[in-house]
Structure formats: structure tokens, C-alpha cells
Amino acid sequence: MQRISTHTRAPLWGKAGTRRIEAQASASLPPHTLMRRAGLGIARLAMALAPHARHIWVACGPGNNGGDGFEAAVQLQACGFHTTVSWRGDATALPSDARAALTRLHAAGLSCTPEAPSHWDLAIDALLGLGSRRPPDGHLADWLQRMHAADAPLLSVDLPSGLDADTGVGTGPVLVSRAPRHCLSLLSLKPGQFTADGRDRCGTLWLDDLGCAVDDASGSADAWLPGFAPDQPRLHATHKGSYGDVAVLGGAPGMVGAPILAATAALHAGAGRVFVGLLDPAAAAWDATAPELMFRPHHTLPQHGQALVCGCGGGEALAAMLPALLDHAGPLVLDADALNALAGQDALQKRLHQRASPAVLTPHPLEAARLLNCSTAQVQADRLAAARTLAERMNSVVLLKGSGSVIASPGAPALINPSGNARLASAGTGDVLAGFIGALLAQGLDPRSAAWRAAWRHGDLADRWPAHRPLTASALARAWPARA
């Protein structure tokens, strides 16, 4: 069993992929082996999470997720825990693994009750897993509501009931709670556990591969957790020219702060030199708080070889500049108003598509919706699919921001960034991310690596942010850790 952290590098499989893994594993094992292993894993984690629990509530559903719950209850009872198993239904309607588990439960002297207990020290949600097909209702919704409203810790089996393994869209009751939440994923990790509603519903994630570790030799995983890549150490005999130039273009009247945030972030993330071209003719030509930044007339940027970060606070004036930039700029990040200018402009999108080196696009869900000509809700309903579609359509690396940012690139597996938290939900943090990506491009990283490493670091900084210190974009822009 493994606790999943932001450093974990692992393949993610959705419903179809996990069912394939399950079928292959079951074929070479005696009947019911996987479910028994699942029950043992759940019981072991439950005991580790709540060793002093006097009363454990196992809520079981109508399919094999419920079967996992029956098996766990047998183990917990055998270890001396007072265990209540809630289940309603017709035993003959259970799938065969779950029916066998129910028989074992009865043989162990346990019985099921059709009601929830009045109190418990740990709840185990074994209501719905991979087979969840519609919002839970009736007694399933009632039991979920009780588990989420209670102060006791909650351990979800495989998936929090009602969470879609592919998309991370959650249905059914869920309440904001201070009680610890854990999820023990079985056989595989799933994309939906890391994006959209997944993070909130799962809490701390664990993986039990049930003794069937699968590699992704055939490249069939639906996405990957990228893992951790430390910054490259620097050779001694280098100079500022060794680490590249970044040019930041944006800052229409009233929005001058955005490119300065991006430029400051690029500087602190290690770019050799950083230039800023502001679109507001009345803006000051330097920034006393960041004298390292070099301000230039915007029409002179980018110069040869500079990585360009384009769009932060750019306003509508940017649209006229985009054709030339798309044709001639080297490494390129398109953010905010550069993305808005692209939306619905087939000629611009064609130019983007034809670039020799893919650009990095960093839309938040509304910007992605504009580019895809759909609603934000449609983007959020399947973030992986939305990012993949955009990446193919624009022939670009697409970083779809939000909880569990998705990084999609043509011809490469999608990545889901596991770091970050809602303290990043503050104006300007997206500009900082764009600046981080620009700095990594300037230092020679390929667009996909620059995108995921920047997103990972951006989130990691937020995860380590001191609780008492406000997280503002300008502080974040200066927080990239110093190299050894």
C-alpha cells in the first residue's frame, strides 16, 4: 500500500482501463481473491487511521464496492473492532464476488442492518465505486449525507461514492468538513481522483494494487501524475546569457500589474534577463520594486531568441499583434487576452497550428470554453477531454488551470498536476504561472516539460505556504526556491 503524494509519478486509468486491469488480474487468480485482498487492505488502513476506534461503520452498496466493504468488515470484526455493516437489498441481485463476500460475512457471525448507526468513530464508504452511474439517491444518499456531516474520519473504498473515475465530477451529497477524509484506491489510481471535484472528495489518497502492479508499457494509461523533477544544478562557468531571455508583452491601461507579475516570476524562476513591453502608453517605464526588469517599447519585443510570454492583462490591442507574433516568436506562452483574441479566429488558430515549435496555452476554464466554443460547465464536465481536444486543435501544449490542472500535448500522454490548493484562487496567480513557464522555456526546457514543471512548482509553493502569511501573487512570484 502506498500513500500518494505530490512527488508520486504514476499512471492513471479510468473506468475502462481499470476494468481491463481487473479482468486480467482475476483471470490468473482463484475466484474472489482480489476482493479478499481489497477487504484486507481496507481493514489495515482503517486500523492504522483509527487504531482506537471503538465502533466502525461500514456502509455497503449494491455492487462489488459493497462486496469490498463486507470483506473489510469480516477482517475488522476478527481484529476485535465493533463493526456495524449497513446494507439493504436482495442478496441474489449482488454480483458474484460481492455475494460470496456476503456469505463470508454471515459465516463470520456478522449480520447486516438496513439502517445507519447513531454514532461511529470511523465510517467506511463502500456504497459505490467504479460502477456509479447516476447521482446517489434514497438510502445511499441518506447514508452519504450522514457520513459527510459527522465529525468522525471517513475512508472511501476505491472512490468516494458518486465521484466519476474518468472526469472527477462528483454527484450526491458532500459537505465541507474538518474531519479527515481518506480514499483507498484499488488496483489503479484514477484521473477523477486528481481533478475537478476529486481532490475535495478523496482527501488523502492511498493505493493498494492488490498484488497486481501494472506498468504502462503499452501506453494505455489515460493520464499520468508527473512526479517530481528537481531544478537542474548550474555549472559554475556560466553567465546570464546561459539562462535565456524572457520578454513579457501585455499590460493594457488598467492592467499593467499583470505583465509585471509575470516578469517578476520569470526573473525569480531563473531567467537570465527579463524584458517587459507594456501596451499602456502612459505606464511608467520602470518598476522601482523590481529594478532588474528592463522595460522596452512593446513593438520591439520579442527580440531574437527570447521566450515570449504574451497576453497577461493584454486587452484588445493584442489581437492586431498576434499574427506576426505567432509567425515569428520563438518559445511562446499564450495567456489571458492572447487566448481571448484567438477564440473564434480561425486564421490565427491556423497560424498557431503551423508553428514549428508548439506554444504553451494556459487557459482557465472560461478561456478554454471560449476557445472550444462551449460553456465553462462543459469544460469542467470533462477537463481531460477538453484539454486534449484543445491541444490537438491548436497543435499546442495546453495547461487547463484549476483544481488538478491538466497538461495535454499532441502525441504525448496527458498529465494532471497534483500540487496546489485553493489559496491560489487569488488574482494574478495565473500571471505568475505564465512567467514561471516562460523562464523554463528560456532555460531550454521543451514546452511540455516547462508547462508541467512550472505548474508543479507553482502548486508546491502554495502547499508549503506558511499558514499565517497571506498568499498574494506578488509574494508567489518571488518565492521560487533558490538553487543549490
Ligand SMILES: NC(=O)C1=CN([C@@H]2O[C@H](COP(=O)(O)OP(=O)(O)OC[C@H]3O[C@@H](n4cnc5c(N)ncnc54)[C@H](OP(=O)(O)O)[C@@H]3O)[C@@H](O)[C@H]2O)[C@@H](O)CC1
Ligand atoms: N470484482 C472484483 O474482483 C473487484 C472489484 N472491486 C470493487 O468493485 C467496484 C466496482 O464494482 P461494480 O462494478 O459492481 O460497481 P459498484 O460501484 O459497486 O456499483 C454498481 C452497482 O451500483 C448500482 N448503482 C450505480 N449507481 C447507483 C446509484 N446512483 N444509486 C443506486 N445504485 C447505483 C448499479 O446498479 P445499475 O446502475 O446497474 O442498476 C450496480 O448495482 C470497484 O469500485 C471496487 O470497489 C475491487 O475490489 C477490485 C476487485
Ligand SMILES: Nc1ncnc2c1ncn2[C@@H]1O[C@H](COP(=O)(O)OP(=O)(O)O)[C@@H](O)[C@H]1O
Ligand atoms: N483550488 C485550486 N487548486 C489548485 N490550483 C488552483 C486553485 N485555484 C486556483 N488555482 C491556480 O491558480 C491560478 C489562477 O490562474 P487564473 O485563473 O488565470 O488567475 P489570474 O488571471 O487572476 O492570474 C492557476 O494556476 C490555477 O490552477
Ligand SMILES: [K+]
Ligand atoms: K465508495
